[in-house]
Amino acid sequence: MDRLQPEFKDEIRRIVGDENLKDEEAIATIDHGVAPENLGAGAVVFPRTTDEVAAVVKCCLANGISLVTHGGRTGLVGGAMSRPGELVLSTVRLNRILDISPIERVAVVEAGVTLQALQVAAAEHRLETGIDLPSRGSATIGGMASTNAGGIAAFRFGVMRHRILGLEAVLADGSIYSDLTRVVKNAAGYDLKHLFVGAEGTLGIITRIAVKLEPQPFATATVLFGLPSVDAALETVRRGLDAEYGQLRAAEAIWNTYFRLTSGHHRWSVSDYNAEHPVNLLVSLSGAEEGALQSELGRIYEDVIEDHPDASAVIASSGAQEMDLWRLREDTDLIYRKHPSAPSYDVSVPLSQVGSYLNRCLADLRGLDATFDPYVFGHLADGNLHIVLNAAGSDIAGEKAKAIEKVLYRDIVTIGGSFSAEHGIGTKRVGSLSATSNPVKLALMHRVKDTLDASAILNPGKVLPRQPTLRRRVHATR
Amino acid sequence: MDRLQPEFKDEIRRIVGDENLKDEEAIATIDHGVAPENLGAGAVVFPRTTDEVAAVVKCCLANGISLVTHGGRTGLVGGAMSRPGELVLSTVRLNRILDISPIERVAVVEAGVTLQALQVAAAEHRLETGIDLPSRGSATIGGMASTNAGGIAAFRFGVMRHRILGLEAVLADGSIYSDLTRVVKNAAGYDLKHLFVGAEGTLGIITRIAVKLEPQPFATATVLFGLPSVDAALETVRRGLDAEYGQLRAAEAIWNTYFRLTSGHHRWSVSDYNAEHPVNLLVSLSGAEEGALQSELGRIYEDVIEDHPDASAVIASSGAQEMDLWRLREDTDLIYRKHPSAPSYDVSVPLSQVGSYLNRCLADLRGLDATFDPYVFGHLADGNLHIVLNAAGSDIAGEKAKAIEKVLYRDIVTIGGSFSAEHGIGTKRVGSLSATSNPVKLALMHRVKDTLDASAILNPGKVLPRQPTLRRRVHATR
Numbered sequence: 001m002d003r004l005q006p007e008f009k010d011e012i013r014r015i016v017g018d019e020n021l022k023d024e025e026a027i028a029t030i031d032h033g034v035a036p037e038n039l040g041a042g043a044v045v046f047p048r049t050t051d052e053v054a055a056v057v058k059c060c061l062a063n064g065i066s067l068v069t070h071g072g073r074t075g076l077v078g079g080a081m082s083r084p085g086e087l088v089l090s091t092v093r094l095n096r097i098l099d100i101s102p103i104e105r106v107a108v109v110e111a112g113v114t115l116q117a118l119q120v121a122a123a124e125h126r127l128e129t130g131i132d133l134p135s136r137g138s139a140t141i142g143g144m145a146s147t148n149a150g151g152i153a154a155f156r157f158g159v160m161r162h163r164i165l166g167l168e169a170v171l172a173d174g175s176i177y178s179d180l181t182r183v184v185k186n187a188a189g190y191d192l193k194h195l196f197v198g199a200e201g202t203l204g205i206i207t208r209i210a211v212k213l214e215p216q217p218f219a220t221a222t223v224l225f226g227l228p229s230v231d232a233a234l235e236t237v238r239r240g241l242d243a244e245y246g247q248l249r250a251a252e253a254i255w256n257t258y259f260r261l262t263s264g265h266h267r268w269s270v271s272d273y274n275a276e277h278p279v280n281l282l283v284s285l286s287g288a289e290e291g292a293l294q295s296e297l298g299r300i301y302e303d304v305i306e307d308h309p310d311a312s313a314v315i316a317s318s319g320a321q322e323m324d325l326w327r328l329r330e331d332t333d334l335i336y337r338k339h340p341s342a343p344s345y346d347v348s349v350p351l352s353q354v355g356s357y358l359n360r361c362l363a364d365l366r367g368l369d370a371t372f373d374p375y376v377f378g379h380l381a382d383g384n385l386h387i388v389l390n391a392a393g394s395d396i397a398g399e400k401a402k403a404i405e406k407v408l409y410r411d412i413v414t415i416g417g418s419f420s421a422e423h424g425i426g427t428k429r430v431g432s433l434s435a436t437s438n439p440v441k442l443a444l445m446h447r448v449k450d451t452l453d454a455s456a457i458l459n460p461g462k463v464l465p466r467q468p469t470l471r472r473r474v475h476a477t478r
Numbered sequence: 479m480d481r482l483q484p485e486f487k488d489e490i491r492r493i494v495g496d497e498n499l500k501d502e503e504a505i506a507t508i509d510h511g512v513a514p515e516n517l518g519a520g521a522v523v524f525p526r527t528t529d530e531v532a533a534v535v536k537c538c539l540a541n542g543i544s545l546v547t548h549g550g551r552t553g554l555v556g557g558a559m560s561r562p563g564e565l566v567l568s569t570v571r572l573n574r575i576l577d578i579s580p581i582e583r584v585a586v587v588e589a590g591v592t593l594q595a596l597q598v599a600a601a602e603h604r605l606e607t608g609i610d611l612p613s614r615g616s617a618t619i620g621g622m623a624s625t626n627a628g629g630i631a632a633f634r635f636g637v638m639r640h641r642i643l644g645l646e647a648v649l650a651d652g653s654i655y656s657d658l659t660r661v662v663k664n665a666a667g668y669d670l671k672h673l674f675v676g677a678e679g680t681l682g683i684i685t686r687i688a689v690k691l692e693p694q695p696f697a698t699a700t701v702l703f704g705l706p707s708v709d710a711a712l713e714t715v716r717r718g719l720d721a722e723y724g725q726l727r728a729a730e731a732i733w734n735t736y737f738r739l740t741s742g743h744h745r746w747s748v749s750d751y752n753a754e755h756p757v758n759l760l761v762s763l764s765g766a767e768e769g770a771l772q773s774e775l776g777r778i779y780e781d782v783i784e785d786h787p788d789a790s791a792v793i794a795s796s797g798a799q800e801m802d803l804w805r806l807r808e809d810t811d812l813i814y815r816k817h818p819s820a821p822s823y824d825v826s827v828p829l830s831q832v833g834s835y836l837n838r839c840l841a842d843l844r845g846l847d848a849t850f851d852p853y854v855f856g857h858l859a860d861g862n863l864h865i866v867l868n869a870a871g872s873d874i875a876g877e878k879a880k881a882i883e884k885v886l887y888r889d890i891v892t893i894g895g896s897f898s899a900e901h902g903i904g905t906k907r908v909g910s911l912s913a914t915s916n917p918v919k920l921a922l923m924h925r926v927k928d929t930l931d932a933s934a935i936l937n938p939g940k941v942l943p944r945q946p947t948l949r950r951r952v953h954a955t956r
Binding site: 148166171288379436438 | 660661666675720860891894901914916
């Protein structure tokens with residue numbers, strides 16, 4: 001097991017100051033986030049400026065040390081895992097909100113600013129971020145850019161990639177790529193910022209981001225529908241998208257198995273709402289005036305009932321009721337308490353294929369194991385389904401795990417979907433990416449990685465497999 | 479002057495069939511589009527399938543022949559220009575609309591489908607493309623992807639890059655990059671399609687595209703405001719963005735010099751509308767119901783008048799009146815009839831900077847030449863300004879042309895804008911790109927070009943300067 005040499009750590013300390021490199025005992029004061037392996041490197045550097053990041057990268061390159069960049073450590077696929085001999089670079093002290101312009105509705109922030117910090121600052125101008133995630137308190141804008149985060153509003157406001165106007169990043173040679181434009185129209189050459197967005201720190205270290213903001217709505221209104229089928233749910237999403245008053249803000253589907261779990265646990269019940277519907281759909285609208293939004297939901301409800309007389313519906317009439325409805329969707333912890341480390345999947349499916357895809361997968365999963373009855377929920381307006389097995393992670397390994405992935409990913413590319421919608425690749429899905437990707441695309445990914453990070457010092461083994469030959473080349477050419 | 483060899487042309491004919499290579503006299507039957515230099519190569523191949531494109535590319539690579547890909551030949555910056563010894567590849571016969579899904583609101587098309595053809599097909603499902611351009615009859619979806627086209631609705635629906643979900647492209651080695659996802663959420667590895675979008679055919683040849691569609695509005699309503707200042711126009715744009723009913727569909731600004739030209743020529747006048755306002759602003763809303771949209775425009779009008787009692791306004795009360803108002807913005811031909819080949823510029827400016835940027839530029843331009851009084855108009859909601867000099871192109875060259883660019887581009891990067899908003903780089907702006915780009919970004923562009931097209935056979939001399947050393951390498955290694 002190789003460890004960082006004291007001389008190297010001294011060099012890093014000279015760049016950032018003694019207090020901004022933590023190792024040995026000091027590591028214990030740092031929250032490892034989702035997995036203890038995130039801090040496997042045993043040393044974390046906390047640069048405070050882009051220039052310090054650049055100097056750290058140059059020092060690592062000169063010494064053949066790999067860098068694993070950390071945001072909020074909230075990723076679910078092992079993108080932040082690190083090993084002894086590597087150095088973790090935390091963006092936590094790159095936490096300045098540099099500018100918020102209410103006129104162009106753009107914020108320029110350093111990478112370590114949390115989503116919540118930006119939300120609070122934007123709210124002072126009656127603006128919001130357009131993307132929201134449950135982990136807002138720890139997730140950073142840099143991490144969200146690096147993973148191309150999604151969330152519940154992607155159907156309307158796009159994913160992180162669509163919201164980033166400009167970007168600054170430190171490249172693997174320590175040079176600083178600076179393209180902090182704050183305009184949506186920019187045809188000035190190759191738009192290479194898209195290489196860094198979603199690359200999970202493997203092509204460069206994002207240090208600053210210019211992101212679009214959206215006006216905060218004055219009012220919202222929420223309804224929960226119980227519906228007989230996926231098709232009925234999709235029709236209802238469409239009615240939300242076509243609302244005459246207000247705009248669709250969320251359309252979250254909760255399939256029956258998961259609905260029974262959350263509604264049962266929270267003892268949620270409403271008279272006339274049948275808890276046994278195959279699909280439940282939470283629809284929120286936003287707009288200028290709450291009464292008008294409630295009326296619009298009423299209109300949608302009438303249309304739904306006309307087509308599906310057996311549908312149920314409950315319109316939230318207070319903020320507390322709205323939160324109760326959202327808890328039925330968001331309390332995913334209940335799954336993991338029942339099934340520790342339950343294997344979870346995160347697919348994007350074109351809307352026209354959601355019904356047939358799920359039918360086939362659920363049948364095939366039962367074919368593998370008659371006890372499989374997965375929890376299914378997700379962002380229906382953009383076809384992003386989360387599928388969590390009703391089984392402990394420790395029970396699913398090896399060939400069985402492979403067979404499950406085969407069921408879920410078999411035709412996902414053919415139907416125009418994605419096997420990884422919003423969680424990324426990290427370390428956990430490197431094999432699945434190689435298995436599902438177009439070979440020409442995969443080969444080009446490798447060539448791009450080699451072009452941008454020939455010494456393979458940036459987050460090795462994430463997105464693409466570790467490349468031992470490249471590693472050796474670094475050490476040989478030092 | 480080197481020309482294509484007969485043996486090479488025979489090879490190409492064997493791939494596509496005799497009738498799908500046009501050269502010598504047959505060239506005269508092809509419309510050269512914006513500039514005769516587009517057909518400078520003297521030979522055009524018309525592949526009908528992606529496989530034929532791939533075979534043509536392989537044949538060109540083997541023979542060291544450069545390829546210039548053509549869509550509708552509507553580009554304004556020389557991206558389609560070709561020279562003897564090169565081969566033009568036209569996408570005109572890749573013109574199939576492969577799929578339109580009204581459920582997911584996505585179209586999959588071949589690159590040569592015109593914008594208008596897609597608009598007509600989408601309209602059958604009450605859908606629209608989200609991007610519209612005056613050259614819709616000839617501009618192709620492939621060309622719009624390659625140039626990252628913008629238009630009047632980018633503030634709302636994004637530019638072409640934001641609307642492309644999936645893409646297929648032939649790489650410089652003839653391999654086929656296939657990533658035709660039809661979902662918005664896709665975190666499955668590096669999203670390399672963004673290399674091809676906006677690369678003007680220099681990194682690959684786009685053959686198929688999956689694009690998002692939007693619901694057609696049921697109704698629109700339009701108002702023209704005459705306003706005392708850029709700030710007043712920006713406030714009015716904001717009122718449109720924040721409309722309580724309906725959504726902002728367009729916010730086109732027309733500065734006084736251009737307004738006098740178009741309104742004078744078309745003898746447009748309306749009582750109570752003062753034609754001498756510094757800025758005129760065309761605002762369109764879309765929504766479910768025309769009467770409600772007109773009322774909303776009325777509300778906005780009252781707010782504007784309250785803040786600016788000297789403002790003028792006219793609300794179109796018929797489709798014909800709406801068209802009359804749009805003509806005041808869109809009849810740019812009037813400029814070029816008066817000033818042949820008048821130099822035109824296309825910048826993006828963050829909204830908070832539009833006023834000060836224009837004031838400074840107009841003063842500095844007058845400093846260069848006291849007769850300069852440019853025509854200024856543009857897409858104000860996204861800060862995209864078109865500035866056309868009141869001078870013939872033949873009068874502006876050499877040092878004077880450079881001095882003008884210096885005025886317009888001097889601080890455009892510093893303020894967070896872009897010197898090329900939606901027209902791209904082509905051949906005309908290669909020097910300006912090098913002059914204004916971040917050097918690290920520019921160097922990375924060169925490395926990416928070298929990685930994807932080591933033999934420099936794809937649209938050489940566009941976006942980046944021609945690289946003679948690379949060309950020689952091809953010939954040497956054949």
